[in-house]
Amino acid sequence: MKAAEFDYARPETVEEVCRLLDGAAGDGKIIAGGQTLVPLLVMRLARPSLVIDINRIAALQGIAANDDGITIKAATRQADVLADAGVQRRLPLLTKGLRLVGHPQTRNRGTVGGSFANADPAAEICLVARTLDAEIIAQSSKATRRIAMRDFCSGAMTTALTAEECLIEARFPPWRDAGRIGTGFTEMSIRQSDFALVAAACQVVLDKDGVCRRIALGIGGAEASPVRAASVEKRLAGTRLEAGDIDKAMDELQAALSPLSDVHASADYRRRVAGLLAARVIAEARDEAKAA
Amino acid sequence: MADQVFRYIAKKRRPKEDRRFIAGAGRFVADLSVPGMVHVALVASPYPFARIRSIDTEKALALPGVISVLTGAELAAGTDATLPGVDAPKVKRWPLAHQFVRYPGEWVAAVVAESRALAEDAVELVDVDYEPLTPVTDPEAALLPESPAVHPDHGSNVLFHKKWVWGPVEEDFAAAAHKLSFRARWHRSSTVPIETFGVLAQWNPAQQLLDIWASIQMPKFPDQLAKALRLPGNGVRVHFDVDVGGSYGVKRGLKHSILAGFLAKKLGMPVRLMEDRLENMRGGDAQGPDRIFDMQVAFSGEGIIRSLKIRALDDCGAHAGRAPLQLGKPIGAICGPYRVNSVEYEAISVTTNKTPQEAVRGFGQSPTNFALETMVDRVAATLGMDRLAIRHANLIRADEFPYTIPSGSTYDSGDFQTVLEKALTAADYPALLAKRDAARRAGKFAGVGLACCLEPSGGNSAFEPLFNPKNETTTWMEATTIKIDGAGAVVVSINTSSSGQGHESLAATVVGEVLEREPETIRVVHADSLAALPSNSPVGSRMAIMLGGAAAGAAKKLKETITAIGAHKLGVALDAAEYRDGAVISRADPSKKVSWEAIAEIAHRKFHELPPGIEPGLQAMHVLEVPTGGTLPGPDGRVQMYPCYAFEVHVVYAELDRVTGQVALGPYTIGHDCGVMINPDIVHGMTYGGIAHGIGAALYERFRYDESGQFLSGTFMDYLIPSAHEVPDVAIVDHCTPSPLTAFGQKGSGEAGYLGAPAGISCAVNDALAPLGLNITELPMTPGVLGDLIATGEKE
């Protein structure tokens, strides 16, 4: 289990990364934390001619918070984001999701950008980003572009990024709605640190009367990419998110999903579990908002 | 013997070998490096079944750094095939596929290069032309006459098929008020140690000697390796001082070692073959039992079990491996801890296009225990009886030992009721049931499982002649040598490698106990196979009994010698002298004393002070035949299997999530009786670990193949070993019923926990499912399986 031969470069700027990607003519691969890429390399399931290490590019490190929300640079370690007080305060859904990413050792090395770029169907970070309508910023030698999360994950382990693009950052927009915000995140995995068979994320805003003014519900792991349950959101907005409201909406959710089937779980299983987890995260988010 | 007072045995003592491992100073095979060492990587078959038309190695050989590419044809011509264990001479097995590939991942060619990475580069350049054949994937279909044969020369897929009838089975069934039958399925899993198998082979032409360092746990390994390589036994030297990174049965890399040895000799270079995890999972030939049980039981209205009919069909994969014989060990405890009048046992071993099996902890006993305990619960459910009451009604009573079961084995000792009661008390069984009932009222699926299981221990070879009458092996010995140098330092030599069982602590403790010397001062070494006395390695839960017994035997001989030397020096008759604390004193006048050091000096330097007839030096060896061993099976197949029987009771609480099917275990209590524990921490550790392994087999671990025969569980992301999150806190309750057959009353414990955990967990899950009218008799019970089962049940 040794990787096939490759060249290695450790540029210091994003521009240099882009030049190297151009030079590799589609055969370059960026490494950040390597927690997904290195297994693919050593199993020879990925065999780039050039591996470009972005770990030491200062411009790709860090978390910035301002009125436009929270921006997380691509090479920021998952553990650092998890420990970040600003993220905990302003992006609690991401903190909840990050707790379930791998385990401490993989979070110490794994990056947020790596999670996006590899786009595992069950990736918690992708699910949170999809739920909160985050944007991905990608840069190539020709252009910098913004990609909405709804367009970013194009299938299992595939994204809208081109072979010449470097993922720069993810931007999580703020929720400015008047009211109290609550979040919920949960997942079902066979062993605790396995990839989730199904994950669910929810963020709500309740007004002072406890009526849901805004809700975002995302489901990961069930389909090839995280999905938003738009019809459920529509049905629940304006309700008090009572148990009865949630139950009714879950039938709709399950009907709308087209889950994967594999050796670990059937499509029906994933559909049922998605309903269960969705109900749990909606209730969690509601209760948290009420208590806020 | 229960009242025996020990000095070192049964006391908390820090295991000797732990010191090097916590310092990172273990010496595992991958840690060894010799100058000029070259590396092997393997070309693996992408097909489950195919004919090899041709192999083109030209491009691989052209890669700089590549030394050699070996194919099956050359290897088969230069080595002898290994034996299948059963009488199936046309089922030939070599380390590399020859003419056919018979399972996905089978090794087709071996590339030798200057580094492992280069060897892997060259593997990609070996061009194999295959003609794919229709694979055999279903063990029952494989039995049909129209099935393709995995080994066409053998004529069918049946490697072994025999039905034994012990006692009046048909009469008992005819007379019984009740009968029931069911099928239980134990899917393919194994022990999967964290260290893969590795071997380093070095041929010394000047000495005509092949040195082997390997992560080995296998009886007769040096002999079989020499035979396959067509070398005399003294032409192979296996170094048993290699630390083995876990085994639990499977580290029998004979094929790896034949391959590495052949290459080392052919190339004149030290050759290292260290499996990577992919090679290990698919081509390491170390998968485990894959068994279908068809169970029938006859019982009375009071729940007294009278008779059993068991049909066990095992999917052994593409070669025999140890699979057929793993149907054999359970004969020694075929009715578990229960009083059963008659038993019919039909054992069938069938080949399919899957990875072969290796010996797995318990050697087939854990699947059998799972089937037996499922049966006991079924009997209780049928009669509406309490599961505890039915066990009490059928458990062999303490006053019935020694107790001979229908298949001919005599259980040495036990007090099953007391162990059961102690476990139930420790678990607070009534409270556990109340917890379950409260959980059920709250809408949860909760269950309590009980399992009463045996661990036959002291491993002998009785199943070998039973499964192959041409094999008359009845000797299954273990040996120890002890030397005391001229200054009184003690060296104990054992004759096998260790894979975590604590043999060095065991030998030192036993020798220290007998010689009354602090075990910490005793050095234990692992002799190489040329220097070693006969050993049958740590299989069959035997080392406490066999190494402990051999070490005690040698120490007792030394003690006699020392006493004789001391008496002579004191000028008193032998019976007037007494051995005390390593010195010899005069019984009449205890102030007259010859010290340990003085006796060592006499033995080594003062021949003039030695009593007549005593050899100079101070050493002893002892070779111990397995207690109760040594006889061939009778004509009806009745045979004494293992000598000693440890007993364990699992009391398991489980809650199931009704949607996700996830099982949360705990509280988890085990009552355990393995006689006298030589080192309690070691025994407890193996028990905790065995339970964790059993949790894996019950809930998570399965080698999966799809219908086209492709292997789906080749990495640690697909084969799911329990982590610290999945293993609950376990409480162990000890009980000690000494064995009358062993030096200190000890029994085996290396398989403890694993032998009953799958049964106990299955019983708990089935108890949780009972209110729904559902049951499951298939392991592993993964969330996906349980979730779908519950959903189906709720729909109906």
Added chain:
Amino acid sequence: MSWHDISLTVNGRKYRGHVPARLTLVDFLRDHLRLTGTHTGCEHGVCGACSILFDGKAMRSCLIFAVQADGATITTVEGLAPDPAGLSVLQDCFWETHALQCGFCTPGMLIAAQALLNHNRAPSDEEIRDAIGGNLCRCTGYKQIIDAIKLAASRLQGANDPVGPMSGADNG
């Protein structure tokens, strides 16, 4: 394939290396530096036998290329003890509770546990299970490992210099 010169500090000692890009850090530690205490069990980041402290944080050395460790400060199991003849508190507790059998996962387990104790002297059972949840052990069922870590935590709570100078304490 590109080759690279690297320099790094391992267990307090500076090393240089000339490595091909594809060489993993664990293979560099084992084969080039002959620090064979760090083990490989799966080489794909699941088993944790290769855990090391990398700039003070526990990581998988099979998922890092050696060239990426240029300039890094690394602690392996060989660097946990305060001196070559001694044992760290944690190591001693592993011995005391017999928190191992075959010893193969032990180095990675010690690293994971040390990383926990470096920033948490009073971990709960759950925190301990989280810390070692990515390290597979096939022998012990984890019980005596958890006992060892708890024992070490209790001993360290009463000590002035809890982890010792060579323990690779997290400076952060």
